[in-house]
Amino acid sequence: MLNCREMSELGSEIIEGHLGFRTRLAVLMHLRMCSRCTLYIKQLKMTSQVLQQVPFTDETVDSQAILKRLHEPDQ
Ligand SMILES: [Zn+2]
Numbered sequence: 001m002l003n004c005r006e007m008s009e010l011g012s013e014i015i016e017g018h019l020g021f022r023t024r025l026a027v028l029m030h031l032r033m034c035s036r037c038t039l040y041i042k043q044l045k046m047t048s049q050v051l052q053q054v055p056f057t058d059e060t061v062d063s064q065a066i067l068k069r070l071h072e073p074d075q
Helices: 004-016 021-033 035-053 063-070
Strands: none
Touching (some): 021 035, 035 063
16 A cells, blocks of 8 residues: 555656556556545646746746646636
8 A cells, every 4th residue: 555655756657657557557446546646646747747838948937927827726
């Protein structure tokens, strides 16, 4: 069984879908009983989606726009 610390360590692999079947199952089981990690993964997912949408250039990293997007409701 995974604990919350292991969940946070797995975070990026979870949202990128790089987990094996057993780990994914353990993650899903943890998420079912832990609202904190559910929220954590959800925010992580949102962040990665936002980062993919924002066109970064070398000079302009508009963190304000990212933060604004993060606070928009789920679509
Ligand atoms: Zn947890």
